[in-house]
Amino acid sequence: MKKANRLKVIAICTLFSVGLTGCASTKVGYGDAGAVESTTTDFGSTDLQMIAGKMVDSLLTFPPIVDITSKRRPVMFVDTIKNKTSEHIDTESVTDTISSKVLRSGKFRFVDMTKVAAVQKQMAYQNESGMVSKSSAMNMGRQIGAEYMMYGNLSSIVKRSGNSKDVYYKFTLKVMHVESGIVEWSDEKEIRKTAKKSLFGA
Amino acid sequence: MKAYLLTGVLISAVGLGGCATSGMEAEGKPSDDPKYAKHLVIHNEALADKIIIQEMHARVARSGLLEVSLVLANLTSTDKNIQYRFSWYDADNFEVEQDSRAWTPVVLHGKSKSNMQGLAPNPTVTTYKVNIRELK
Numbered sequence: 001m002k003k004a005n006r007l008k009v010i011a012i013c014t015l016f017s018v019g020l021t022g023c024a025s026t027k028v029g030y031g032d033a034g035a036v037e038s039t040t041t042d043f044g045s046t047d048l049q050m051i052a053g054k055m056v057d058s059l060l061t062f063p064p065i066v067d068i069t070s071k072r073r074p075v076m077f078v079d080t081i082k083n084k085t086s087e088h089i090d091t092e093s094v095t096d097t098i099s100s101k102v103l104r105s106g107k108f109r110f111v112d113m114t115k116v117a118a119v120q121k122q123m124a125y126q127n128e129s130g131m132v133s134k135s136s137a138m139n140m141g142r143q144i145g146a147e148y149m150m151y152g153n154l155s156s157i158v159k160r161s162g163n164s165k166d167v168y169y170k171f172t173l174k175v176m177h178v179e180s181g182i183v184e185w186s187d188e189k190e191i192r193k194t195a196k197k198s199l200f201g202a
Numbered sequence: 203m204k205a206y207l208l209t210g211v212l213i214s215a216v217g218l219g220g221c222a223t224s225g226m227e228a229e230g231k232p233s234d235d236p237k238y239a240k241h242l243v244i245h246n247e248a249l250a251d252k253i254i255i256q257e258m259h260a261r262v263a264r265s266g267l268l269e270v271s272l273v274l275a276n277l278t279s280t281d282k283n284i285q286y287r288f289s290w291y292d293a294d295n296f297e298v299e300q301d302s303r304a305w306t307p308v309v310l311h312g313k314s315k316s317n318m319q320g321l322a323p324n325p326t327v328t329t330y331k332v333n334i335r336e337l338k
Contacts, residue, residue: 034304036285036337049304057321066265104299105324107265 041167041193043089051171051189052097058187059175060105065185069107076102076175077111077146085156085169098173099150111146148184149176163197225249225284225335231328232260232268249336252278256315258332266325272318272332276310283309283337288320290327299323307337 037044059065068074078099081091102108126137152173159166174186224245244250257273268290276282285305290298302323310316320330 032305033301034287036305036307038307046304046307050306053304053306057319060265060267061263061269061321063264066263069265101302101323105267 038193041165041195043085043087043169047169047191047193048094048097050191051094052101054189055098055171055173055187056101056105059102059173059185060107062185062187065107065175068184073107073109074147075109075111075144076148076150077113079113079149079151081151081171081173082153084153086158087156089154091154094154094171095150108148111144145178147178149178150174151176165195167193169193225333226253226255227331227333228255228258229329229331230258230260230270231330232262246335249334252276253282253284253310253334255332255334260330268322268327268330270320270322270330270332272320273315274310274318274334275315276312279312281309281311283307284334285337286318286332286334289331289333290322291329291331292326293328295329298327 033045034049037046060069076099078095081095083089083091099110103110123138123140126132127140150173152171154169154171156170157168169191171189171191172186173188174183176183226249227243227245242255254275254277255272256275257271259271261269263269270288272286274284274286285307287303287305289300289303292298306318308316308318318332320332322330
C-alpha cells in the first residue's frame with residue numbers, strides 16, 4: 001500500500017514538472033509597430049513617432065514654409081540632432097523619420113551629407129578609372145547645393161522622489177536658410193512621462 | 203456551483219479585455235458638416251458613453267494637404283487616457299502611407315474637451331478615418 005502511494009506521488013511530481021517545463025517555453029509574435037509603448041520612462045518608439053508627427057505637421061503648415069514650397073521643392077540637408085539627455089538615444093533615427101515624412105510629402109527635397117564620401121568615390125570611379133564609358137559617366141560639379149538646413153536638440157529633465165520618477169523631454173527642431181542664416185521655422189515638442197512603483201498590483 | 207460562478211467571471215473578464223482593444227471609428231471629408239461625424243462606428247459602447255466626438259472639421263490647406271481637427275469631449279468627471287490614430291485615403295479609397303500611422307496617446311481631463319489635429323501625409327489624400335480607443 002505504502003509503495004503504491006509512493007509511486008503515485010512520483011507520478012504526480014513527474015507530471016507536474018513536465019507541465020512546468022511546458023510553461024517555460026518562449027512565444028514569439030508580431031506586434032503593432034504603431035501601438036503605444038509604455039514599458040519604461042526611457043525614450044521609446046511612441047516618443048519618436050509623436051515627435052516626428054508633430055514636427056512634420058508643424059513644418060508643413062507654417063504659412064511662410066507653405067509660401068516657399070507652393071511652387072518649388074527647395075533642397076534641404078539634415079545636420080545632427082544634439083542629444084543633451086543622459087540617455088543613449090539614436091537621434092539619427094529621429095531625423096531619418098522626420099526627413100522621410102517631409103520628403104514623401106512632396107514639399108522638400110534632400111541631399112544626404114552622410115553619403116558624400118561614397119558619392120565622391122563612385123564619381124572618381126566613373127570619371128577617372130577609365131572603366132566607365134564617357135557617354136554614360138555622371139558629370140562632376142553638377143550637384144545642387146542645399147538651400148535649407150535642418151538641425152535641433154533633444155534635452156531632458158529627470159526627477160526622482162521615493163518610488164516615483166518624472167521625465168520631461170523637449171525636442172527642438174529648426175530650419176535655417178543657409179545663405180542668409182535666417183531661421184525660417186522652429187518648433188518644440190514636449191513629452192512628460194511618469195512612473196510609480198507600487199507595492200501591490202500593476 | 204462555485205466553479206460555474208468562477209467560469210462566468212473569467213469569461214466576462216476576457217470579454218471586457220477584448221472590448222478594450224477596440225473603440226470608436228469615424229470617417230470624414232472636407233465637405234462634411236462638422237457637427238455630424240459621418241459613418242461613426244462604435245466598437246466599444248462603454249467607451250462611447252464616456253467619450254464623444256463632438257466636432258470633426260476638415261479643410262484642404264493652401265499647401266494642398268488635408269488638415270483635420272477633431273474635438274473630443276470627456277463626459278465623465280475622471281481623467282481618461284485615450285489614444286487616437288488617423289488614417290488617410292485617396293480619391294479611389296486606397297490607403298495612403300499605410301505603414302506610417304501610429305497611435306498617439308493623450309490625457310482627456312474630466313468634463314473637458316480637447317482638440318486633436320492631423321495633417322495628411324501628401325496632397326493625394328481626400329478622405330480620412332480616425333480611430334479612438336482607451337489606453338490600457
